[in-house]
Amino acid sequence: MPEYKAPLRDYKFVMQELLDCETHYSTLGYEDASLDMLDAILSEAGKFTEQVIAPLNQIGDEQGCTWTDGNVTTPDGFKEAYQQYVDGGWPTLSLPEEFGGQDLPHSVNTAIGEMMSAANHSFAMYPGLSHGAIATLLAHGTDTQKQMFLPKLVEGSWTGTMCLTEAHCGTDLGMLRTKAELNDDGSYRLNGSKIFISAGEHDLSDNIVHIVIARIPGSPEGTRGISLFAVPKFNITDDGVVEDRNGVNCGSIEHKMGINANATCVINFDNAKGYLIGEVNRGLNCMFTFMNAARLGVANEGVAASEASFQGALTYAKDRLQMRSMSGVKNPNGPADPIIVHPDVRRMLLTQKSFAEGGRALASDLAQLVDTVHASNNENHKALAEAKLALLTPIAKAFLTETGLESTSHGIQVFGGHGFIKEWGMEQLMRDTKISCLYEGTTGIQALDLLGRKILGSQGELLKGFAAEVVSFCQNNAGTPSLTSHCQTLASYLKEWQSTTMEIGKKAANNPDEIGAASVDYLMFSGYVTLAYYWAKMVACAQKKLDAGTDEKDFYLAKIQTGQFYFDRILPRAKGHAACITAGAESMMALDAEHFSF
Numbered sequence: 001m002p003e004y005k006a007p008l009r010d011y012k013f014v015m016q017e018l019l020d021c022e023t024h025y026s027t028l029g030y031e032d033a034s035l036d037m038l039d040a041i042l043s044e045a046g047k048f049t050e051q052v053i054a055p056l057n058q059i060g061d062e063q064g065c066t067w068t069d070g071n072v073t074t075p076d077g078f079k080e081a082y083q084q085y086v087d088g089g090w091p092t093l094s095l096p097e098e099f100g101g102q103d104l105p106h107s108v109n110t111a112i113g114e115m116m117s118a119a120n121h122s123f124a125m126y127p128g129l130s131h132g133a134i135a136t137l138l139a140h141g142t143d144t145q146k147q148m149f150l151p152k153l154v155e156g157s158w159t160g161t162m163c164l165t166e167a168h169c170g171t172d173l174g175m176l177r178t179k180a181e182l183n184d185d186g187s188y189r190l191n192g193s194k195i196f197i198s199a200g201e202h203d204l205s206d207n208i209v210h211i212v213i214a215r216i217p218g219s220p221e222g223t224r225g226i227s228l229f230a231v232p233k234f235n236i237t238d239d240g241v242v243e244d245r246n247g248v249n250c251g252s253i254e255h256k257m258g259i260n261a262n263a264t265c266v267i268n269f270d271n272a273k274g275y276l277i278g279e280v281n282r283g284l285n286c287m288f289t290f291m292n293a294a295r296l297g298v299a300n301e302g303v304a305a306s307e308a309s310f311q312g313a314l315t316y317a318k319d320r321l322q323m324r325s326m327s328g329v330k331n332p333n334g335p336a337d338p339i340i341v342h343p344d345v346r347r348m349l350l351t352q353k354s355f356a357e358g359g360r361a362l363a364s365d366l367a368q369l370v371d372t373v374h375a376s377n378n379e380n381h382k383a384l385a386e387a388k389l390a391l392l393t394p395i396a397k398a399f400l401t402e403t404g405l406e407s408t409s410h411g412i413q414v415f416g417g418h419g420f421i422k423e424w425g426m427e428q429l430m431r432d433t434k435i436s437c438l439y440e441g442t443t444g445i446q447a448l449d450l451l452g453r454k455i456l457g458s459q460g461e462l463l464k465g466f467a468a469e470v471v472s473f474c475q476n477n478a479g480t481p482s483l484t485s486h487c488q489t490l491a492s493y494l495k496e497w498q499s500t501t502m503e504i505g506k507k508a509a510n511n512p513d514e515i516g517a518a519s520v521d522y523l524m525f526s527g528y529v530t531l532a533y534y535w536a537k538m539v540a541c542a543q544k545k546l547d548a549g550t551d552e553k554d555f556y557l558a559k560i561q562t563g564q565f566y567f568d569r570i571l572p573r574a575k576g577h578a579a580c581i582t583a584g585a586e587s588m589m590a591l592d593a594e595h596f597s598f
Contacts, residue, residue, distance in 0.1 A: 001425035002312030004054040004119045006046030009555065010357060011111050012039070014364045018541045021107065024368055028375040030105050038108065041093070045112045048088065052081050054119035060261025061122075061428050065202070067253045072201040072263045078123060082156075082204040091127055091156030095134060099150040106374060107367035110300060114360070118304035121432040122261035126159060126199045128297055132290040133160025133211050137230065140278040140286040148240050148275075149209055149230060159205040162290050163194040163212040163231075163267060171445055173213060173284065174222035180214040180229055180274060188276060190214050190231055190269040193251070198439070200265030201233075201250035207242055208233040210267065211290060212274060213283050220281065228283030229274035247272035258431030292393060294440045296366055299396035302404030303359035305433040309411030310352035312426055316415055317345050339414070347569070348410035354535070354566040355403040357559075361534040362396055384465070391454055391462040392530065398446035399527025401436040408433050447519035450526065456505055456515070463501060470494050470533050477536070482543045482560060486536045486567055493529045493574060500525070500581055507584060517585035521577040528574040532567060539563040 015021040016035060025033040056077045063075035085091065094109035095101025109131070116124035134153050137146055152158040169175035178192025190212060194200075201208065210231045219225030235243040251266040278286040317340040321331065325341040339345045372385040408430035412419030419426045437443055454462050471494070474487040504522065507514040542559035550556060 001058045001423070002308065002315065002429075004050055004308060004311060006042070006049055006115045006119075007307060007356075007360075008042055008046050010360060011042055011364075013538075013541075013555075013559075014357075014361050015107070015111065017545070018361060018538060019364060019368055021105075021368065024107075024371065025105055028105070028371055030103075030371075030375065032103075033105055033108065041104075041108060042111060044088075045090070045115055048084070048090070049112075049115040049119040052084055053116060053123050056081055056123060056261075057120040058425055058428070060120065061258075061432075062260075064255075064260035065253055065263040067201075067250065067263075070201070070249045070251070072203065072250060072253060072265070074202050074204060074263070075261050078261065079204055081123065082126065085127065086156035091130065092154055095154045096138070099146070099154045101154050105368075106370045107364060110296075110363060110367035110370075113297060114300050114304045114307070114363070117301045118308040120261075121301065121304070122259045124301075125259065125262045126202065126204055127156060129162060129199055129294070130156070130158075130160040131297070132162055132293045133209055133230075135293045136211055136228075136277065136286060136290045139289045140228070141230070144238055145230060145275055145277065148236055148238055149232075152207065152240060153209060157205055158207040158209055159199060159202075160209045160211060161197050161200050161267075162287075162294065163197055163200075163210050164287070165194060165196045167193065167195050171441070173226060174224075176213060176215060176226065178212065178214040178269065180216050180227060180276075182216070183273070188214075188216075188229060188274045189247075190229060190272045190274045192269050194267045194269075196254070196439070197265045197267045198262055200263060200267045201253075202263050206234075207236070208248075210248065211277070211287070212269070213287060214274075216280060223284050225281055226283040226287075227280050228277040228286045230277055231269065231272050231274035235273055257434060258428065259435055291440060292389075295393055295397040295446075296363070296370070298436050298440045299359075299366070299393075299400045300363050301433070301436045302397075302400030302402070303356060303363050305401075305404035305429060305436065306352055306356035306359060306407035309408045309426065309429050310349065310356050312424075312429070313352060313411040313414035314340075314349055316418075316424075317349060320415075345414055348414055350562060350565045351570065352407040352410055354562050354570055355400075355407050355531075357538070357562065358531040358535050358566065359396075359400045359403065361538055362392070362531060363400065365534070366392055366396055387462055387465050388469075391450075391466055394441075394446040394450040394454065395523060395527050395530055397440065398437075398443040398450075398523050399530070401433070402443055402524070403527075405430065405433050405437055443523070444520055447523040448516065451504065451519045451522045452515050455501055456508070460498075460501060460505075463498065467494055467498060473533070473537065473540075477540050480540065480543060483536065483540055486532075486539060486563070489567055489571070490529070490532055490536055493532065493571070496578060497526065497529055500578060504581065511585060513585045513589055517588045518581045521580040525574045525577040525581070528571055528577075532571045535563040535566045 060075040066073045092101045093104050094106045097103045180188040180190045212229045212231050213226050215225050216227050233248050235246045247270040249268050251268045254264040320339045321336040322339045325337045330337045330341045369385040369389050376382045411426045474491050477483040478487045504518050539560050542556040545556045
């Protein structure tokens, strides 16, 4: 099993050097978020993930969760580890002091979230979903609801879920059948069934608060008639005291490809008491608070997968002796050279490294944008942050999880046959990571959101704002020798991104299927170009450190060299996606459905 090590040095580079979190936090009024405190928190989080969470990863995969008469038991060690997580105050970091939180920036919690997911994906999901439930209640809940639910959710003694999917409908939420009928006391009774509910039932917390979409009788059909409810596993009083069991039961747990230690449940609501969140028939709007938070969290899972797989593959590649280098013996005292000397192994390792570190820069920047939206008093700054988040969230969620999955495949490949064997843990990473491409909106759904809703829906305004940022960077750095080529290349790809967008828009005016046909290739093209921008920024930052003189020359040279690899060997993939977009929808849609056969 790979021994996970928290990438603390890289987080210091990204947060402190690249993104200047010190100025960022100071501007937003986070007085307690000093660099010393940040270093201390990340260091302790690294110890916790390495020493407590990571050792449970393989055990959790092997044992999985067990279901007995509606009750779910988590694998050995999970309950004790979760209690340590709560006792350490980890759930409270970025949450409001009013409800027991520490009121630190969201971006601090994002760094810890990556560590936890890389160390143990299944474990990280239990507290991870609670943050979305908390964000939803903070944004849309009544004062009474906040007092009922938030103190225990913030503390971590209760956890939360998101209940959307039903057996007959997945993404098409307008087809839901779960009903919510008004009670005399103003609460609602819910009846229906939800599937694929992550952490829907378990033995880690004292209560579980389900955030549920349902339809009130008489509401419009489709998504216009969806309302949102908080439905606790155990009924509670207005001041948060636990009472009797609510009509919420786990009908079964899924037997899955991966994340076996996280209970993915069928949850049945049988006259369950729930509380309306927000306005009637505005549930989907409220739910997007949860979904957007979850999508950024899943993007972070993609980064975590790349990092964990890279660490395992790198350690093995340095130790494994196999063949001699084509350019001459590198290990004269051994029977063969370590496989890291072979170009193809380096191709895979550098691909993983470039996705992990580039993805971390992108995810950390988005986390700081969330900080701005939450805490800034400058409405213009908030609006700019929201616009950039709107554009980059679907790119980050889909692109970073697809590249995370690719990284885990490379990790298996570096090990060769040993990668296919369970005891090494590399194949578990791939099985666990695939779900990240699926939940919170598949890659295809994110692609439609990006191209149809965000880009074309804004008539290109969202892309124009980000493009101006990239152009400004290129203009300011074009004269730096180590960046001249990168800036020219980036400017060229940005121009192609904009022209391709216009071409799709023109074609879609005559054939709307052109949007769906182009969307995934468009998202992947956008992702490669976006990550190139963040790599160019990292190269610029590293070059400044080298020019100023540093004792960490090797660290910064590695950044520059990895950035060069990304521009030389990864970014050109975008050209293939551009060619597919140009080919249009005709060949994709020409074959009649009845002629698909086997």
